[in-house]
Amino acid sequence: MTGSKFEFIQGNIACAKGAAYAGCSFFGGYPITPSTEIAEYMSEYLPKNGGKFIQMEDEIASLGSIIGAALTGAKTMTSTSGPGFSLMQELIGYACIAEVPVVIVDIMRGGPSTGLPTSPAQSDLLQAKWGTHGDHPTIALVPSSVEEMFTETVRAFNLAEYFRTPVLVLGDEIIGHMREKIRIPDPGEIQIINRTVPDNSGICPLPYASDSGKPACIPNFGKSRFHVTGLNHDITGFPTMDPAIVARENERILAKIYEQREIVDKWEEIECKDADILMLSVGSAARAAEEAVKTLRNKGIKAGLFRPLTLWPFPKDTFVKYAERAKYIIVPEMNLGQLKTVAERFTKRSKIIPVNLVNGEPISPEHIISVTNYLNI
Amino acid sequence: MFDYSKYLRASKLPHIWCPGCGHGIVMKSILRAIDKTGWEKDDIVVVSGIGCASRLPGYVDFNTLHTAHGRALAFATGIKLAKPKMHVIVVSGDGDALAIGGNHFIHACRRNIDITTIVFNNGIYGMTGGQYSPTTPDGDRSSTSPLGNMEPEFDVVKIAEGAGATFTARGTSYHVPQLDNYIHKALMHKGFSVVDVIEACYTTHGRVNKKKYPSNIDMLKFQKDNAIPIEKAKKLSEKELEGKIITGIFCEKERTEFTEKYQKIIDSFSGGEK
Incomplete structure (x- = not known):
């Protein structure tokens, strides 16, 4: 445990430090209690370490910005709470069908509506699963301690990158604002997973080709040319209404996660x-x-x-x-x-x-x- | 003759646009303007939202991204900030850019991020069958304004400039050489640039306003007859300009570009070693 250090920090800061540990290089967010400390930390950490932070005009834009940034190859994150999480639902579905890895942290608070902004609740357990329309895969992690805010955020990035899908971290006001002593893991102590990217250049003809039940292997924007859409698409990435292909692809984005439970379960x-x-x-x-x-x-x-x-x-x-x-x-x-x-x-x-x-x-x-x-x- | 095959995904044609639609004209204008820039295709991203115009990225051989309704600029902002070497172009209809995407539009203008937005402004929601949009002319009928549109219109150029865009222009799908020029200048401009392209949708807009627009050709003629260059418009009274389309470059100014400013801050911490 050479160089390991202990810190007495709140859960939201542990979450931000976990993101940094996992290699997050882009954060798009919008202020909302009780999650704001995560954005505040990232707004200083990222530009000082070659990354990018942007405060967008709303939560929809926040998620849009990190999906865009993720398509260029960046590991990206946003954080929010109930009302903002509600606004993000449409684009969560977008990231699912377009297979874009992003991490969304929801520090839950009382609801419905504006509810109790500064009080704890576990109001979004089902919204996390069913909030966006259509059948889609959901991975949601629920930490119970400040230490887990760190380690589960790292795991969220790993799962997002591995499966190419949005991963949700459901904290709550207690876990987010509570302070506990945690040991920050040494670099390399927790394995960091990076998405598989094909190394072709020029036109990429089949960005959504995949082995059955596996994530697609999509290039990053700027390396080779291809199309991304939120419409149902075939393995070329272009829209299709062919019933057999639509069914196959809708089922694949579920199967890629649900058939590899040993990787996701905890x-x-x-x-x-x-x-x-x-x-x-x-x-x-x-x-x-x-x-x-x-x-x-x-x-x-x-x-x-x-x-x-x-x-x-x-x-x-x-x-x-x-x-x-x-x-x-x-x-x-x-x-x-x-x-x-x-x-x-x-x-x-x-x-x-x-x-x-x-x-x-x-x-x-x-x-x-x-x-x-x-x-x- | 210009060789479009270099930029088109031939296997994705024919496009979905109706006879009389201006979108094909504007797409070709964009391709000619891009060609003039000399940019590498790999470095160009074309981003769209939802709507007829937003199907354009599927037809062109760049990095292309078809996002959700109204959100093109949010995605584009993430791409540009994460990878500033990319040339980012947003194509968007009037409903997409100014109604559901209006908030993103004004904030992209304010940031002065180096993105070019082309508004395919046909004053109607075409994809959903012809409902009135924020730029439908006063009094025009549509499927949701059967008694005539009661809402006033947005002026895209005024909004953009007011919100902080540093290049704004307006063209039409009739005045094509001018449009090529505006789009090329917008692409070369450092900062947020907007080109408002006045277009027509005969299928969903013209057909229900037969007195005003008897045919799709008449809709193009309407652009020809009513366009007034900005230099000439300056000499005319407000009354004389009523119902006219003022065309030209409205503003072209220098202001710190967002991603460059951001990079300077990053560099100040990395000591120039990167």
Whole structure:
């Protein structure tokens, strides 16, 4: 651990430092609480290190600018919160179908609408999955600590580059503004993945050619000439309405991720193997859930926590394994039941006990424990 | 005779544009102007949004990017800032550039980023079947103004200059040699340049305004008969200029270009070693 250093920083700064570690060289953003510190950090870091920061006129333009920059070969990022994330939805779909790697950080806050700008919530768990129209792949990572804001941002860039797709990092106001001590990894300590780029020059005839179930291998603008569109396209990159090709390509951009689950899946399991009470929770709510598990275990109650770090695609196989043997599934979340709908898909509804809070306050371990008092365990 | 084959993706032709549309005329004008610059094709990016004009990038052999409705300038700004050596050209219809993309348009002007925007201004949403746009003439009928357009029009050149563009010109799809000149000058200009090209859409606009535009040829004649060069227009009263198309170069000035300024800041930290 030569040269390693420890820092006491807030989650948003850890996110920005993670982006820098991953090689982010372009940031386009728009100020919005509680994410603004990320843009502020990048506005100084990037120009001082040969990169580019631009404050765009709105969140739609922010995402547009980083998709454009990514097409030239840059690793790019934007950060926002609920209202801005809503505005970005159309272009998230664009980056999915055009297979452009970008990282979008959403520091979630209370909603709907302007809601509670300075208070925590987990309001966008489902918007992340279903917000943009059409069937599209979604990768969303949910850090629970300042350290994970760093490491998951690095992983977001790696997944974006590998799969050529937008990757979402869903922080929340607590994780974004909380300060914790973290060790900044040495250069090379975490593997950095860079997109595969063909080395042809002149006209690139088949920029969207790919092996079945794999990402396309698209050149960077300025190296060879090709066409990019948000219309359904064939392997030449040009629009097509051929039903067979449209179906094949729509399915491929899903399959390239969902058939390589070993690369994208990540979760943490705490005392899940013999858990009678299984908790499913992410982000800052999972911190309270972890504390509740400890307290319950001290009382002799077999509680456990299943915490997806990759929320989308949902690591269902492992969840189902533990959910089937558990008597109860407690789902603590700072919304009115978004993660609960996921649990309902994969386990018996009668087992599920939601714990919800949408008043701008964090969920406490006591709150979670209180729902276990009347359970038959 | 000019050899367009060097710049066209022949396999993508014929284009989608209707008989009487000006887009093909403007595309050829752009290609002649690009040829005059001597730029390498690999260094040119043509970016568009959504609409009839926005299908142009598919037909030309450059780096081409067909984005979402209204967002061409947002993508183009990212490309230019990330890779300033690229020559970035945005092609956009009037609805695309000025309605849904209006915010991006004024801010690109303000930044004075070195991008050339050509507005294919036919005063109608053609792709969706002829709804009124921000530049539909007062009183004209369209599928969403069946009683006549009640909204006043934008003046593209005035908006651009007011917002900070450093080169603005207006031409028509009738006055082609002049248009070649305006586009070439816009491409060579360092800073944000806008060429407002007055065009016609007979299919969705002319046909529902038969009294004013009896045929597609009459729509071109309308441009011929109503265009007034800016030098001449300066001597005419506001009343005399009503309904006229003022053409020419409206502004051409020097102001710090955004990506150059940015590079200077970067260089001041890297000590010139890069």
